[in-house]
Amino acid sequence: MESHGVELYVYDLSMGLASQFSSHLIGKQLDGIWHTSTVVYNREYFFGSRGVESCNPASTFLGPPKDIKFLGETEVPYSVFSDYLAGLSNSTYSGDQYHLLHRNCNHFSEEIAQFLCGTSIPKHILDLPQEVLSSGIGATLPALISQLEQSARPISEEIQGFSRENTPDLNRQIEEARYNSFLLEQRRKTLNEKHAKKERKREKRRKKILKAGGVVPAELEDIAMADTAAVNGSSESTLPSEQALAIEEEERKEEEEKKKAREPPIVYKDLIDVKEEFDALIALIDGKLSPEEQKSTEELQQYMIGDEGSWALSDGFLDYINRLLNDKAFPTEVRVKLLNLLAMAALKDDVILVLHQDRKDHILMNFSFEIDRLSKEEQEAVALFMVNMFENLSSSEWLLYISEWQYNTQQISNIRVTTKVAVHCLLSDNPVLQERGAAIIYNLAAKEVKTVVFDDVAVEITMAILQYFNQKPSEEQLFRCMKALARFAEVSRQEVPQLIQMIGPDPKSFKGTSERIDAFIDQLSSRLH
Incomplete structure (x- = not known):
């Protein structure tokens, strides 16, 4: 007879909260609030408040399972299993029979495991309800868990055949619109800054010639006229110079008005001497960079010390950041110095353009997500970077984006990383981290509800x-x-x-x-x- 593998998918409904707070909350350590399902015949089966349900494996809103356990092989034909499942659905495991503590998804998985393979699911999963009940915590925690259980519903059949990345997502569409808007703004600023530089150089040449008693060459005037025409001329890809400047001025005023109207965030503007920090970074990485990375170092200097705009940073700048943050051949001090510089860059109103370059690889947020594995100095630098990100409206909203991506085995997002950093810092035994964690939490609470x-x-x-x-x-x-x-x-x-x-x-x-x-x-x- 044909055999089929049987697997137990294990999810943590608390998304890691149980392991972090259970000792304080109920007086005993829980590694998770477990939800399980059984995967067999290329289908995932589980039980909840809506009764017995099935879906394609790992296609519920819980995302990928935290753990997958192989239970064994079964020779039960699918037709027999289907009849058995229909019987359970109409009797002991109908929706109205569901009880969070006494008849839940884990009891259902146990019954299926016994029927298909004659084996049990892990005992600690089955014993979880009793641990919660014996804590004397009353009905409050079960009520919260019951809300979390709603996340175990399957994604609708209409979109089951698509990946999460391809599903309609209003938040992703909003972020795309923001990104396109910033690209236009960057293009506009670059054009005007280049034009302004050319004008300054031409003016210096004119003054020098006139001071010497000479006559300004006609070709210099021709170049000036040509450049002015190129900037002021309309096209599909650029805006006229005067119009662009007017728009920029209007946007600047709007941004200033928004800043005045909001509660001032807590930021640290004077902790880092930018030039000193940059010089220290150069001393640590000198001779260890490729020509492209050396160019990025020069761009960082222009941006941070030369007070150039973010247009000075090339497309490869994030690759440079990635190497300095993740190449363990560099000493810890390299990462600390770089993060401190980025924390000061976070105070600039155009830092959002740098952040949007990181939308694909999530270099900065992936590194921040590992804060509990970093050295004390690196943790302090990550916290400083995140606190200062609240200086500007656009970058503070970037911290709170909810669009998810997979990092290692977990689904994370900007808001999830921001929250983890805040909580980790506040609960550490390091006074500096506690202060910065409290600052992040204060800034989060000061945000408008609609943005978070x-x-x-x-x-x-x-x-x-x-x-x-x-x-x-x-x-x-x-x-x-x-x-x-x-x-x-x-x-x-x-x-x-x-x-x-x-x-x-x-x-x-x-x-x-x-x-x-x-x-x-x-x-x-x-x-x-």
């Missing part, structure tokens, strides 16, 4: 803040975190207040620290009762 999918991160950051409160933070750190907590309680009006009440400490325990903190404690108290 706060529901996806508010719970995670709230849990980190509450854990941090047990360290008795300084007034400044307490102010930053309390303000963020009050903001998150406004956005996520059910989960965040529940977590505050469930985990503690009670915000009122900090009453009297300062007037500005008391104001946010009063806001929070109105949400908790």
Whole structure:
């Protein structure tokens, strides 16, 4: 008889939160909130609040599984399995029989494994509900897990045949529009800056000739007229010079008005001496670069010290950044110096053009995602870079993009990386990282709701803040975190207040620290009762 392999797909509904916070939350370590499914006959089968469902393997909204376990081989014909599944769907595993703790996806996987191969799924997965119940945490955590379980639904049949990259995605379309807009702006700025340089050079030549009592050559005037005509002439690829300058001035004023209207972010403008840091970087990498990389070093100098615009950076600049960040042949100091320079570059209003060059390879965010594996100095530099990214509206919004990509075995996004860096820094035992982590969280909370999918991160950051409160933070750190907590309680009006009440400490325990903190404690108290 023909045999078929049987696999157990294991997903973590908490996306890593359980392993990070369970000890504090329920008093015991949980490595994940497990959801499982069975893959056999080239199909994935699972049970949830909608009953028994199936889909192409790994095509639910959970993305790829965290682990795949081989359960064995089965010789049960598909027709027999199909009849058996139909029986379960109409009896013990119908949708109305689903219970998060007593009859869930893992119980269903166990029953299927026993029927097909006579084997069991891992015991720690089956025992998870009892661990949660025995923690005495009540109904709050199961309610949160129940919401997470909704992510286990299959992607609609209409788009099953396409990869995630090819599915319609409004956020991706928005980012494409932004990118095209920035390309146009970059083209416009490049044209005008080059034209302005030429004008300055011609003017110097004219003055020099006139000062010597000579006559300006006709060909110099002809060149000036030709250049002016080229810039002012309309075409499909460029804008007239005067129109471009007017648009730039209008955009600059709009950006300034937006900056004035928003809450000022916390940034660090004076921590790094750019020239000193650049010279130190040069000393570390001198003689170790290719000609192309040497050219990129010169471009970095023009951008950071020569005060040139981002147009000075060539298409290969991100390859240069990639090598310096990821080539372990370079000492740690190279990465630290580079990240510190990038942190200062983050304060420039045109840094977004550099960031958009990284949309394909995600070099900067992939490196930042590994913050928990970096040295202390590298972690501090990553945190500084991310804090300073909030200086400008465009770069701060870039930090919060939700379009996903796969890094190693995980689906990550800009907002997921930003959140991880913030939480990791806040909960570290390094005072510098704690300060910068609190700054990132403060800046996140100051953003407009429409620019962030706060529901996806508010719970995670709230849990980190509450854990941090047990360290008795300084007034400044307490102010930053309390303000963020009050903001998150406004956005996520059910989960965040529940977590505050469930985990503690009670915000009122900090009453009297300062007037500005008391104001946010009063806001929070109105949400908790």
